[in-house]
Every structure is written in structure tokens, then in C-alpha cells.
Amino acid sequence: MPDYKQFPLADTAEGLTEAEILGWRVQPGDEVQVNQIVVEVETAKAAVELPIPWAGVVTELLVEPGQTVEVGTPILTVDVDPQGAAPATPASNGAAQPAQAEEEMKPLVGYGSKTVVAKRRARTGGGGTPAPEPVAATAPPAEVPTPRGGYVPLAKPPVRKLAKELGVDLRELDGTADGGVITRDDVQRAAAAEPEAPGQQGSRERRVPIKGVRKATAQAMVASAFTAPHVTEFLTIDVTPMMELRQKLKVSPAFAGVKLTPLAFAAKAACLAMRRTPDINALWDGDNGEIVYKDYVHLGIAAATPRGLVVPKIRDAESMSLVELAGALEALTSTAREGKTPPADMLGGTFTITNVGVFGVDTGTPIINPGESAILAVGAIRDMPWVVEGELAVRKVMQLSLSFDHRVIDGQQGSEYLANVGALLSDPAVAMTY
Structure with missing residues (x-):
């Protein structure tokens, strides 16, 4: 059976309470090794690369680049026993399928002492009952789950940055590239089509969140x-x-x-x-x-x-x-x-x-x-x-x-x-x- 573990945002320095996700080094379906760098985050002190303490297969990225999350928040799910995972099948006749794999874990050694109880999020299968998430063994899915329950189509970091600067919500866009990937042109078209908000002066103003x-x-x-x-x-x-x-x-x-x-x-x-x-x-x-x-x-x-x-x-x-x-x-x-x-x-x-x-x-x-x-x-x-x-x-x-x-x-x-x-x-x- 699959053995899912969730990796929490580590406390990389004394007194830090939150960090911004700058970019992922892995995608769902990727195999990871112990101490492999999986994510880069920006704290109030500096940009930091975080290693993962397990080997396995990445199943979910729980936070998208650009989001700020609190220390201890799960940001990544890994199946640490992919060889034992059985392929998921749709629920039938209303039968409930296994919904969660629960694991209590501690952050990386030297990254604080907070203990986090990580629970894998359930998804709804056929008949309205929870269904287990299949482990992606090949290409990553076209959408990445976020902690808020929405889904963001794939986009490269420069495109995400452009969308952030222009105030475009990627969740509202359909990507025109292969696999539904959002391009710079998609973002620019969306920005040009959006009505000007009260108090703004078109492209002569931009708003950047105060963080990091x-x-x-x-x-x-x-x-x-x-x-x-x-x-x-x-x-x-x-x-x-x-x-x-x-x-x-x-x-x-x-x-x-x-x-x-x-x-x-x-x-x-x-x-x-x-x-x-x-x-x-x-x-x-x-x-x-x-x-x-x-x-x-x-x-x-x-x-x-x-x-x-x-x-x-x-x-x-x-x-x-x-x-x-x-x-x-x-x-x-x-x-x-x-x-x-x-x-x-x-x-x-x-x-x-x-x-x-x-x-x-x-x-x-x-x-x-x-x-x-x-x-x-x-x-x-x-x-x-x-x-x-x-x-x-x-x-x-x-x-x-x-x-x-x-x-x-x-x-x-x-x-x-x-x-x-x-x-x-x-x-x-x-x-x-x-």
C-alpha cells in the first residue's frame, strides 16, 4: 500500500514564522532521494534551499510559487513506498475507498522542534466518496493542487512572476501551449482585457505584496x-x-x-x-x-x-x-x-x-x-x-x-x-x- 508523508515548511532560523515559496525543484511524479533539494524559499532573512528527509515519489505540491505559508505548514506530499502502491481504481457502487494516510513527523534536524501531524488531503471519487490519489509515475499533471482548494494550470516561473506583477490570476486562464501550459502571451492578453480597478492608472502603477x-x-x-x-x-x-x-x-x-x-x-x-x-x-x-x-x-x-x-x-x-x-x-x-x-x-x-x-x-x-x-x-x-x-x-x-x-x-x-x-x-x- 502507498505510504504517504507530508513535508512541512521547516524553521530554518530561530524566530522565523513564515516563508515565501520561490520555486519548486521537483514536480509530481519525480523520484527524490534523501537530502535532495526540493524547494527554494525566501524567509525574512534570506533565500534558503530545503532538502527532503525521505526517498520516494512526489505525489502533490501543496503550495504554489509566490505563496507565503507559516512554518509547519505541509508543502509537499511524498509516497515513500511507491513499489507497494496499487493503482487507484474508480469507486463503484458507492463503496468507500481508503481516504487518508496519516503520519506524525518532525522537521529536519536543526530546523526547529515543532512537531507536525500531516494528513493527506482526500479527493472525491465516483459516487461522492473519497478516493485515493494515484501516484503519478510519468508526466506531471496539468494542474497543481493548492492549500486553498483551487487548481493552477502549469506555468514557468518567469510567467508566474509576470502574472504577479500584472495582477493576473493564473487560475482564471486556459493555457494555449501544449498540455495547457500558460504562456507570457496568455498573461499579457488577460492583463490587457481586464478592466481598470478604481484608483489605478493602468500600466503606470503596480502593487507588490510586502513580505520577505x-x-x-x-x-x-x-x-x-x-x-x-x-x-x-x-x-x-x-x-x-x-x-x-x-x-x-x-x-x-x-x-x-x-x-x-x-x-x-x-x-x-x-x-x-x-x-x-x-x-x-x-x-x-x-x-x-x-x-x-x-x-x-x-x-x-x-x-x-x-x-x-x-x-x-x-x-x-x-x-x-x-x-x-x-x-x-x-x-x-x-x-x-x-x-x-x-x-x-x-x-x-x-x-x-x-x-x-x-x-x-x-x-x-x-x-x-x-x-x-x-x-x-x-x-x-x-x-x-x-x-x-x-x-x-x-x-x-x-x-x-x-x-x-x-x-x-x-x-x-x-x-x-x-x-x-x-x-x-x-x-x-x-x-x-x-
Whole structure:
């Protein structure tokens, strides 16, 4: 007899409650092996690929791409004993057929401890009685069941994305391609035929649900802005010596194959300056009535990605050399832009740097990340007039801004820290005194 198990959405990181299904790697009828990647989801932290803990044959995809579901919700059904499955036959004479296969299971190891009782959904056979679902052993069916009880004709991910952007319900369309598959032309024709909704301006407006990384970022920034009393200070510095040192180090054997950026210098300066102003790396714990001083720096780097702003961390950055920081930054930003940052790498930061200069911006007033007490914004480096030993000269100039939590950091401490970072970037030789 068939042995059906349902795979629940796993808790991929502490505190996550929901995720969006980005895309399926399998279809009904596909054979799967233990730990095979079957689905990609987007949580509030990052895009994550989920493996399945069993081998068998996929019988149902319970959630369509683009849907957001809660942790623990069954998203996939697998027959783990396909060789023992007997072919389904229509019900006759009103006889009831087996309706459900029930299995209690736990999520993947390391993905949380929630226990889910998964029940296979019954379908109605002849005579109005439940009938077992046949296992698809060849081509996938033309329709995929959804948790809401509807059916969506097949469509490729780019077509689903287009339909979402244009506000077209795929369930209302008949696909014109072979097998009833919906095409881009089908979606565009449907969009053109739909009447304009009140308040909309045709194709000049589009509505996108607030979810995933964007939703999490918005909630965190609002909470921070209205919880921590922000103070922001600014400093303009001459970084010509830093840029000259960078050119020398780039051809040094120690930095071979490493992308040495001004951000790496800023990261090193930020960590060094904390030795003189440790309050910058402290945390206000209002629940326990304490200020927590941390002797390690988990350095967050704000990164813009196609899915929104993420802040992955460099662990124990205070113990890294300049070349190690440069390598870690390169790996971190590359992984973030690909949307492959593990959720665990988003947690536990103590201080953040945001590089607004990469967008050609001089400075800003950044909002502190929750769980931290300060954030440093690094501006663009520009050729500007600067007074050097009483003479006007063209120099490489950068602006810095520091936002800090005034509950933890007084104005004197914040000013001293920003000045120390500026001194290290203006003259890297100052690092010898730290």
C-alpha cells in the first residue's frame, strides 16, 4: 500500500514564522532521494534551499510559487513506498475507498522542534466518496493542487512572476501551449482585457505584496527608530594617504587575489577604534536593566540585493587582519547579492557599516540595527580642494557619519569614536599606536 508523508515548511532560523515559496525543484511524479533539494524559499532573512528527509515519489505540491505559508505548514506530499502502491481504481457502487494516510513527523534536524501531524488531503471519487490519489509515475499533471482548494494550470516561473506583477490570476486562464501550459502571451492578453480597478492608472502603477526581506527590514527599522534615541554625527576627512597605501598593498604578494576596497580599511578602522571606545560595541538590555559590553565584534555589512537590504555578519572581525577582512568582505557581499546568505549569518551582529559611497552618495543618517548601539556610514571618495600645510591642494576626501543609541553612548564617546575612525583612515600609520 502507498505510504504517504507530508513535508512541512521547516524553521530554518530561530524566530522565523513564515516563508515565501520561490520555486519548486521537483514536480509530481519525480523520484527524490534523501537530502535532495526540493524547494527554494525566501524567509525574512534570506533565500534558503530545503532538502527532503525521505526517498520516494512526489505525489502533490501543496503550495504554489509566490505563496507565503507559516512554518509547519505541509508543502509537499511524498509516497515513500511507491513499489507497494496499487493503482487507484474508480469507486463503484458507492463503496468507500481508503481516504487518508496519516503520519506524525518532525522537521529536519536543526530546523526547529515543532512537531507536525500531516494528513493527506482526500479527493472525491465516483459516487461522492473519497478516493485515493494515484501516484503519478510519468508526466506531471496539468494542474497543481493548492492549500486553498483551487487548481493552477502549469506555468514557468518567469510567467508566474509576470502574472504577479500584472495582477493576473493564473487560475482564471486556459493555457494555449501544449498540455495547457500558460504562456507570457496568455498573461499579457488577460492583463490587457481586464478592466481598470478604481484608483489605478493602468500600466503606470503596480502593487507588490510586502513580505520577505522587505517586510522584515521595515519592521526592524521602525522598531529601532522609535525605540533607540538616535544621535547622528558627521566628519569629513582627507583619505589620500589611505588611498596611496591601498595602491601599494594591491601589488603586494600578501594581497594577491584579494579585492582590497576602501570598505576593508573602514572595517579595520572601525574595529581598532573600539579598543578606545568599547561602549560603541555595547548593547542596551532594557528587559534586564543592564548594558551588555561585548569583547568581540560581529561586524554587519549592509548589502543591497535584488530581494532588498540584508546585513550579513563577519564573525570576530576584531581579530582579523586587513587582508582577512578584505577576503571576508568579498565573500560576504558576493554571497549576499546571489541571495545565498545562510539565515544564521544574519543574526547576532554587534556593529554595522553601511557603504553608501558605492552609490555615489556622500553621507546619510543611518538607522541603527536592532540589537546594536551604533552604525557607521561610509561615503563616496571624491577629489576635492583641501588645505594642506597652509596650501590649497586637490585631495581624496570622504565623509563619515555615525548614528548611535544615546541610552548607551554619550556624545563625548560617540564623538571620540568617530574621530578615531577618521584618524585611522586619514593616516593609516596611526594604527601603530593602537
